[in-house]
Amino acid sequence: MSLRAHVVVRRGALLVDVDLTVADGEVLAVLGPNGAGKSTVLRVLAGLLAPDGGRVALDVPGGEVVWDDDEVHVPPHQRPLGVVFQDHLLFPHLSVTDNVAFGLRTRGVRRAAARTTAGAWLDRVGLAGLGDRRPTQLSGGQAQRAALARALVGEPRLLLLDEPLSALDARTRLTVRAELRRHLAEFAGCTVLVSHDPVDAMALADRVVVVEDGVVVQEGTPAEVARMPRTDYVARLVGLSLLPGQGRGTTVVLDGGGVVAVGEPAEGPVFVAVRPETVALYPARPEGSPRNVWPVRLVGATPHGSTVRCDLGGEVPLTADVTATAFAELGLVPGSSVWASVKASEVAVYPR
Amino acid sequence: MSLRAHVVVRRGALLVDVDLTVADGEVLAVLGPNGAGKSTVLRVLAGLLAPDGGRVALDVPGGEVVWDDDEVHVPPHQRPLGVVFQDHLLFPHLSVTDNVAFGLRTRGVRRAAARTTAGAWLDRVGLAGLGDRRPTQLSGGQAQRAALARALVGEPRLLLLDEPLSALDARTRLTVRAELRRHLAEFAGCTVLVSHDPVDAMALADRVVVVEDGVVVQEGTPAEVARMPRTDYVARLVGLSLLPGQGRGTTVVLDGGGVVAVGEPAEGPVFVAVRPETVALYPARPEGSPRNVWPVRLVGATPHGSTVRCDLGGEVPLTADVTATAFAELGLVPGSSVWASVKASEVAVYPR
């Protein structure tokens, strides 16, 4: 383990209290809704905000360096950091090369050498030949690459990224995400990435920490979090319906009423997760194998590529993906009553 | 047809020349990359920017009102408009209610009546009880709803939305998108929606216009555009590989070299579109039914939920989605050579 941080800090009405550890070479994603305190944690790690409590320390060969605790607060410019900010924040008065060279110049590298190194980094991030431009003359994707080069050029021990892709358009985001993945894989230090986009977290991170209202609500690999969400926020993000309940063998009694048959026996407080594409809709109560059949009401419907995502209300609130054809044949309008069915084997169940 | 616009305007190096028609009750999405000129078109429609040429006119009972042509330029405050801006732009010095009432007040409605109407709209968009707050005390989603209420309260003939969802986090975006869909369905006038997110366009629009570099490159229903993209930009957005070529019966000779067997015969200049999930990868040349088998090189790979998206280079550049297990079994690293195959019946072909 290389970065160990326990961050306690109050921001207005929000008390942030988050524990993080990141190993060398590991990419940790901090995922959470707007206002959860993600950027606040990042600012504390960067030294831009002094925490109200806790401790931030970095392992180094032969010991550890404390960055923040009750006595110590190392200012940002003395931390071996690289930060990529959401709006990239390239200095508008400097050329792209000088932006990238900035971190070297502040650390005493001579101008010519710094520019040479900066040029090499621009090549690496695919900006060869654009070094003389001003940041305003770059596209969003190019600016984000330049910001990455600027953060990495000083060979930091810790790389912090705050929503590095959110200012990009959908197309550019695909490209830059793939590039970023490559660069993060090559980076030897610890990386903390803040995002509210699960796709970023899934694509880029080795481990995910979900923060809501200033506290960690879930932690695990991207696959674990995607498969077994523990809060409604995460469940909606990854497109699952999450139903808390009490396991009674192969049935679960939901906290909101209703009973779900599950494939694997479970006891005690559990979560039930249902994937929308496994939910089938019928105009009348279907006869057949599925043990789970519930009457529901259509609350809303949104087309989604060739399928329609249906929000369903009732004892067992669900989301269902049905093909546009099926949706049309069912003649569904908001308020329609239908029957929803899911195979017990398709229902995931895991302890709360 | 209700709004007919031919917008010609120069912005720096970019010449925008776009033709749009929108019927009453219709939602038109203008989709395009950053800097394509989308916002410029919207500003012209709103009257905030005088075009350099063309004509903007609105059908009204018994004739048409010209907003812009060589002689006329109706200023924005005389157009029956509602605009939702990307950053919502709620007035920071007014309460939420006063923001929503603003458009009524400017049109001469008395204060008390305007506030009552504004309150009713706040109810409709789910902000009942928040009317006394300042905009800074709203979350992103709430602010966007307030901006929508502000735009709709004056009962405009034309509703313009510029990236209405792009400032929202992924979770809030889902909710607000569904709500927006409901409100747009109820809105009787013309709607023009600008976005760079295909999901917004697919979910909200009746028709899509794709703008690149100031000109319209494709037009159609969301489903048509998603199924038969005509530019690389759109193809990547909807997750297809697009290959231009010349049809020779059931084979297509690609412009970049390589031959693709297709299910339906085609002649002359055509596009070939391949869905990533239909591409299978093999360590060695497979024997069997697929007529399309090409040697390719792995350029990059990005995990995507439970699958891995592989960018493939070679004579026939493709994208393939394979399961994480398969990816691991193939032992792929960037630069690996593999064989890609697609069934001819899975390849879409349509004229250029």
Next chain:
Amino acid sequence: MPAPLLVPALLGVAFLVLPLVGLLVRAPWSDLLPQLAEPQVGQALRLSLLSATLATAVSLVLGVPIAWVLARSTLPGRSVLRAIVTVPLVLPPVVGGVALFLVLGRQGIVGRFLYEQFDLTIPFTTTAVVIAETFVAMPFLVISVEGALRAADARFEDAAATLGADRWTTFRRVTLPLVAPGVAAGAVLCWARALGEFGATITFAGNFPGTTQTMPLAVYLALQSNPEAAIVLSLVLLGVSLATLLLLRDRWLGRSGSPVA
């Protein structure tokens, strides 16, 4: 805090504050405090505050629109206009007073008309004090407000236009509230400059106790016979303006919340 900034900042503050301290120390308070109770002092102080406030009000009414034209219109020759508005700062105030006579005096371009048609004379009245102070102080307001307007986000004005507001309504209901802190800062500069105005006032308005004798004029007269009284009077003026500025800041600037303070 970095020494290369802190050291010159301290030097600068010392440079600005030490002379004031010198005045405070030198002033023979015990002898002179009774003098301050004299009605003339109160009169001059009241007149100073009144006329500086009126001059600020006039500057707001005339200067904010000028700033708006400079910042928002697309008139050609705006940079020349801006330079011309800056230039009265350079005019020696006494010459400014003479120039005001040329326009508003009884033989002046406008003044002659006012005199002959309405039997109105402007010089040597409290109105003349306000005019002289406005002439000298308004440029500060214009330049500050123009800066604030340029810094303000013009997209809010676009939003107002799409909500049916014409440019005047937009200005009144959106632009002005948004740049209120900048206008306030400009008004403070303008008020302070008007409060200290001497040369144009004594020339154009004369030095009549009760109607045109402001504190700086009283200080000038006191300097003729009793320099130490003059110092005390100046300090009274400083004290009152300091108190006003601090009070205003709390009451008025404080509300709109500067980012750091």
Next chain:
Amino acid sequence: MPAPLLVPALLGVAFLVLPLVGLLVRAPWSDLLPQLAEPQVGQALRLSLLSATLATAVSLVLGVPIAWVLARSTLPGRSVLRAIVTVPLVLPPVVGGVALFLVLGRQGIVGRFLYEQFDLTIPFTTTAVVIAETFVAMPFLVISVEGALRAADARFEDAAATLGADRWTTFRRVTLPLVAPGVAAGAVLCWARALGEFGATITFAGNFPGTTQTMPLAVYLALQSNPEAAIVLSLVLLGVSLATLLLLRDRWLGRSGSPVA
């Protein structure tokens, strides 16, 4: 353009410009143009430009750090400091000159030391002119630059810190270039005010042709004997400063590109 803005703007411009026009019309150019060729006029003009420029330079060196402390530091009592920095605006300039004597004069707190230890006297030298002008003009710079600093995006400074820049490096290489237009505007105000300075200069520096007689002093003296010559001299001063401002704007302000202009 809305009339409720255009009308007061026109009125305001007329109010500021008409007196200048009055001066222009009134000046007996043909008689007086030869006088302008006199070496004394050139000398006074050179000295004015030199000392105003030096005063602006000193104000930049001392005033920008003060503005930075006001805008960025978390010192308590900053609002009092800000008011104190504003207050010298209100001080009648003659009293300002007296105050400078109390600190830097032969008998002053600091001046006595300089005189006795180094046989240095400041009053009656060109240095004294620069000091007097700095004292009067620096507050304008401080207040303008503080406004610009507050309006600037402090996140760029965060970015610089994460790139290893301490606060001084950040200030020098990021903050200052970012607020350059605001600093330039403040410097223009400061320069114009210094160029027009009269009261503090004549009190603290005296009036000696070639070393301390600036244009406003020459104008004032000319007013005593030949008022029309005084008007012409003022107009020369105005013309030179107008030309300088326009030149600077094109050369220097123009580069950083104001949003509308």
Next chain:
Amino acid sequence: GGSTTDAASPADGTAAGGGLTGTLTVFAAASLTDVFTDLGDRLMADNPGLTVTFNFAGSSALATQVTQGAPADVFASANQTQMTVVTDAGLADGDPTVFAENVLAIAVPEGNPADVTGIADFGDADLTLAVCAPDVPCGAAAEQVFEAAGVTAQPDTLEEDVRAALTKVELGEVDAALVYASDVQSAAGRVEGIAFPEAEDAVNDYPIAQLSDAPNPEAARAFLDLVGSDAGQQALTDAGFRSPSN
């Protein structure tokens, strides 16, 4: 000068009868502030219906104001030049009269630290010296004095008015200044005065005139008389002025 031309009023300027009413506006040189304020109070005491207001400023500013149509009854100038501006404009009612004289004196800081003894010391380049600028009356007088005494003056500053020169002496910032005797008198206790014989070569006259547009000519005449009366002359003498020699 010395006496009023149209001797319409009784002597001793006590404005007998006390029947003057209205407002009397006197424009007077700033150096007359204390004396004239005192005389104005006396006139008001004798005429309960009368209000006397003063506009004290530099003589040139006053002359400009009068020519610009200021509503003044009386103009008292500190020199003939500025009075001439008014008379040339035809604004004086009758000829101005000289009501006081002033001669130059050397002012030194208390204790005379530089041991200045006479006018010859103004040729000493090592001393810090203030003299009025030639454009203003005291400067013109100083030039005459230096010529008469055969001194090549070495001033450090050419002051734009006497008061500014005197302030520098009061603060101890110059070793000596050439000012008027009345100024030395007004700063008694803060400066010391040294009289010198050559001063008689440059006597400065203070003229006073009633203005032709005077709104209150009776009161103006009464004020002129008061200034010329024994009581008025005594007040001026107490303030360091001299009665007109003729």
